[in-house]
Amino acid sequence: MLAPQVLDYDDSMSTPKGVLYSLFRDIAFEEQIMSFRDAVTFRISFACPKALRGLRLGQSKRLEEGMLVALIGLEASALSTTFMVIEQRQTTFAMRPRTGNDLRASVVLSLADTSDTDAVRRLLYNSKGTRQERFGLVELPNVLYVGFYWTLKDLQDKSASDKDLAFITSIAPSTTGSSPELSPPEYALVDDFAFQLNSLRKKDDAAYASSLTLRPLELASNNEAKIIAIDSLCRETTLDRGQATALCENLCRGFAFTQGPPGTGKSFLGVALTKVLLESRGPISRRSPVLIVCTTNHALDSFLKDIQAAGVTKIVRLGSNSKETWTKAFSLRAVARGLKKTTLERSRENQAHRQVEGLTIEGTSWCESLNADVLSWPAVRELLKTRYPAILERFAGLEKVDSSRISDIRLARKAGGFAFEFWATGGDINDLDRLLEKFSSMLGNQYEFRNDADDVDLQTRYRILDNIALNAANTAASDPSSGCDVWKMTFRERQRLLNKWKEEIDPRTILDRTAEIHRRHQVAVLKRGEVHNDIDARCLREQDVIAMTMTACAMKSSMLNQLEVQTVICEEAGEVMEAQTLCTLFPSVKHAIFIGDPLQLRPQINQPALSLETTVGASYRLDESLMERMMVPSTPGTQPIASSRLDLQRRSHPDIADLMRCTQYPFLKDHELARSREMVAGMLDRVWWLDHEMPEDTPDPGSSMAKSFSNAYEVEMVAGLVEYLINSNEFNYQDITILTPYNGQLAAFTHRLSGMCSLWLSEKDRESLILEGLLEPDEASFGAKADLNLASMLRLATIDNFQGEESKIIILSTVRSNFESRVGFLKTPNRINVGCSRAKNDF
Numbered sequence: 001m002l003a004p005q006v007l008d009y010d011d012s013m014s015t016p017k018g019v020l021y022s023l024f025r026d027i028a029f030e031e032q033i034m035s036f037r038d039a040v041t042f043r044i045s046f047a048c049p050k051a052l053r054g055l056r057l058g059q060s061k062r063l064e065e066g067m068l069v070a071l072i073g074l075e076a077s078a079l080s081t082t083f084m085v086i087e088q089r090q091t092t093f094a095m096r097p098r099t100g101n102d103l104r105a106s107v108v109l110s111l112a113d114t115s116d117t118d119a120v121r122r123l124l125y126n127s128k129g130t131r132q133e134r135f136g137l138v139e140l141p142n143v144l145y146v147g148f149y150w151t152l153k154d155l156q157d158k159s160a161s162d163k164d165l166a167f168i169t170s171i172a173p174s175t176t177g178s179s180p181e182l183s184p185p186e187y188a189l190v191d192d193f194a195f196q197l198n199s200l201r202k203k204d205d206a207a208y209a210s211s212l213t214l215r216p217l218e219l220a221s222n223n224e225a226k227i228i229a230i231d232s233l234c235r236e237t238t239l240d241r242g243q244a245t246a247l248c249e250n251l252c253r254g255f256a257f258t259q260g261p262p263g264t265g266k267s268f269l270g271v272a273l274t275k276v277l278l279e280s281r282g283p284i285s286r287r288s289p290v291l292i293v294c295t296t297n298h299a300l301d302s303f304l305k306d307i308q309a310a311g312v313t314k315i316v317r318l319g320s321n322s323k324e325t326w327t328k329a330f331s332l333r334a335v336a337r338g339l340k341k342t343t344l345e346r347s348r349e350n351q352a353h354r355q356v357e358g359l360t361i362e363g364t365s366w367c368e369s370l371n372a373d374v375l376s377w378p379a380v381r382e383l384l385k386t387r388y389p390a391i392l393e394r395f396a397g398l399e400k401v402d403s404s405r406i407s408d409i410r411l412a413r414k415a416g417g418f419a420f421e422f423w424a425t426g427g428d429i430n431d432l433d434r435l436l437e438k439f440s441s442m443l444g445n446q447y448e449f450r451n452d453a454d455d456v457d458l459q460t461r462y463r464i465l466d467n468i469a470l471n472a473a474n475t476a477a478s479d480p481s482s483g484c485d486v487w488k489m490t491f492r493e494r495q496r497l498l499n500k501w502k503e504e505i506d507p508r509t510i511l512d513r514t515a516e517i518h519r520r521h522q523v524a525v526l527k528r529g530e531v532h533n534d535i536d537a538r539c540l541r542e543q544d545v546i547a548m549t550m551t552a553c554a555m556k557s558s559m560l561n562q563l564e565v566q567t568v569i570c571e572e573a574g575e576v577m578e579a580q581t582l583c584t585l586f587p588s589v590k591h592a593i594f595i596g597d598p599l600q601l602r603p604q605i606n607q608p609a610l611s612l613e614t615t616v617g618a619s620y621r622l623d624e625s626l627m628e629r630m631m632v633p634s635t636p637g638t639q640p641i642a643s644s645r646l647d648l649q650r651r652s653h654p655d656i657a658d659l660m661r662c663t664q665y666p667f668l669k670d671h672e673l674a675r676s677r678e679m680v681a682g683m684l685d686r687v688w689w690l691d692h693e694m695p696e697d698t699p700d701p702g703s704s705m706a707k708s709f710s711n712a713y714e715v716e717m718v719a720g721l722v723e724y725l726i727n728s729n730e731f732n733y734q735d736i737t738i739l740t741p742y743n744g745q746l747a748a749f750t751h752r753l754s755g756m757c758s759l760w761l762s763e764k765d766r767e768s769l770i771l772e773g774l775l776e777p778d779e780a781s782f783g784a785k786a787d788l789n790l791a792s793m794l795r796l797a798t799i800d801n802f803q804g805e806e807s808k809i810i811i812l813s814t815v816r817s818n819f820e821s822r823v824g825f826l827k828t829p830n831r832i833n834v835g836c837s838r839a840k841n842d843f
Contacts, residue, residue, distance in 0.1 A: 263651025377417035708744030737807035
């Protein structure tokens with residue numbers, strides 16, 4: 001390890017194009033750790049900036065578990081980059097016993113690509129000084145490795161063949177300008193197939209004489225039959241006409257898209273479709289489960305709650321980041337506990353687990369040899385096998401003792417190591433009486449020797465003693481290489497022999513063997529994953545609904561392929577990157593339903609410079625959803641796909657809904673529920689605009705506030721307006737939400753209003769403010785929704801983190817006011833649409 005240096009610096013950096021990143025310096029390799037999951041991992045330390053010393057690193061958003069980092073190495077004029085994932089971070093307090101000071105912190109890193117054995121070898125060589133690269137550690141903010149890796153991997157696998165992607169001719173038509181083909185789902189093309197709609201009927205109505213059904217082939221070719229079916233749905237169910245029409249069209253199209261403006265009941269339609277699809281399953285669809293995917297855990301949990309309330313109980317939720325405790329009962333692990341494994345499954349699972357565990361144990365020994373710079377049994381075994389086979393037999397012979405009891409290679413190798421370590425430390429010299437006890441304990445007390453032992457037990461005892469060579473024959477031999485008198489050596493003689501072996505072992509051999517163990521371990525991990533996938537797939541086949549986020553879907557792609565899922569419903573499809581959406585279209589999918597709104601917020605990406613709103617980003621279109629590309633194509637000559645739309649909104653009073661009607665949704669109608677919204681006392685109009693000419697703030701270029709925009713005049717106006725609304729009405733703070741497009745303004749509101757009332761920030765907003773240095777971690781303790789009384793909490797949010805939510809009163813602070821008439825990303829209609837469509841009573 002390099003000598004600790006006192007370095008104080010600012011880790012916060014930015015590229016010439018304004019991309020933020022953190023750079024940590026003075027990197028030193030501390031140790032190698034063998035992980036059961038990731039094989040060889042590396043603990044590296046770094047000079048910790050003063051601002052992150054003590055407990056502050058743990059409270060910050062720096063170097064959090066799961067984040068992607070780059071280890072940048074410089075050797076001569078050559079530059080190397082190794083992408084790694086943070087497994088653990090350690091503060092300067094925790095590192096004090098290692099470094100003797102409070103100046104260095106550390107992280108444990110695993111390789112992003114664990115199959116890259118060359119990278120493992122190169123880092124191992126650097127850790128022992130065989131190579132002399134100087135390193136820096138770079139972290140990009142909020143780049144969660146699993147958030148994109150599995151999606152890219154799945155797309156790479158799918159790109160190998162067109163057959164690996166459903167609806168490929170519609171997604172990427174061979175003829176420019178052609179309209180995507182629309183036909184009923186393949187499983188519904190059988191004569192007399194009908195969707196069963198009885199589960200949608202009003203529960204309080206009298207029994208019906210006939211079943212409510214829908215025949216896709218008939219409706220696809222007969223518009224009159226379609227109108228009759230829609231009329232029946234409007235009469236016998238709680239669906240409004242727009243929802244009934246969309247339901248019919250979604251069932252009659254294999255590749256279906258539905259636009260749902262704010263407050264029109266997108267989730268209600270999704271639940272109705274799920275119920276119909278489950279009710280209509282039969283031999284033709286092989287009773288495969290329906291796959292529900294959403295982009296966020298919050299949206300997924302909300303949808304699942306609605307499905308559960310509708311009576312669907314056989315649900316499995318994949319993914320572990322839900323904040324709702326009730327979802328634990330529906331996790332795959334919880335559901336799988338009730339699955340009785342077959343004998344073959346248990347055998348394969350145990351064998352795969354033993355293989356990984358055995359290699360983990362062996363790899364741990366190699367790593368310990370590197371860390372402590374001492375001889376480990378694996379390294380000695382390699383040497384003895386080549387040069388001193390007779391000595392090897394005196395230790396390794398124990399690995400073959402009583403094969404009926406030591407059949408597991410893990411214990412066999414451990415037994416040999418036990419003998420060597422006992423010999424190297426002189427255990428047999430100092431404490432012969434406890435040798436057998438330690439041996440039995442090491443093997444899990446498989447041997448329980450008794451004073452009144454029978455002949456068989458005594459024979460086993462003598463064989464063990466003989467294999468340890470305490471009673472070895474030919475002890476008169478003087479050549480140590482014969483192996484016959486190693487157990488008769490004094491402790492000093494043993495130390496001399498150990499030093500001789502240490503000189504004979506090439507350090508590169510240990511490094512290369514450690515890298516090879518890493519490779520073999522990862523092969524074993526893949527095989528174990530395949531075994532678990534097979535068992536999980538059998539469990540999932542018995543479910544009605546499989547629910548997961550887009551990220552989880554990409555991670556479990558190979559397992560889901562085994563299920564031959566035929567139907568996928570994607571909620572909030574307008575917020576999902578096209579790349580992620582493609583991961584849901586397995587070859588077996590015959591029916592894909594996308595529900596969302598391409599006119600609301602696009603998918604969020606980490607780098608705004610690569611968004612569609614910029615010249616550079618327009619070439620990549622990373623934040624364009626498949627829904628937007630198919631429904632609102634930007635390529636000249638491309639025809640939009642036929643789609644459905646919901647047209648009856650229940651959220652906003654008509655005066656507020658006019659904002660949406662006159663800009664984005666001229667077809668939008670108002671439900672009676674929206675017309676009955678109560679008036680806000682003290683306000684002349686439901687929609688009130690304040691036009692001012694007070695310029696936005698111009699903070700010090702070196703301050704954290706310079707990274708975003710704020711407007712002090714609007715902060716004071718909003719604070720006064722909140723007080724006025726609370727004092728003039730029966731509304732509570734929880735009925736009011738302050739929206740703004742910019743983090744700088746959000747931070748300004750936070751500091752100004754924290755003394756007035758309790759504040760509630762979403763976890764995403766809170767993390768963004770801390771990351772940009774606009775809020776200290778100890779200032780943001782008010783973000784825990786579950787721990788506070790919501791009635792006394794005022795909601796603060798950025799527009800981008802408020803889609804899908806609503807509030808009785810919305811106060812929107814647009815911030816921008818300058819002589820150059822720059823409006824920034826407020827020029828995006830999608831963002832303005834969301835900001836103006838959240839209010840129920842007043843805006």
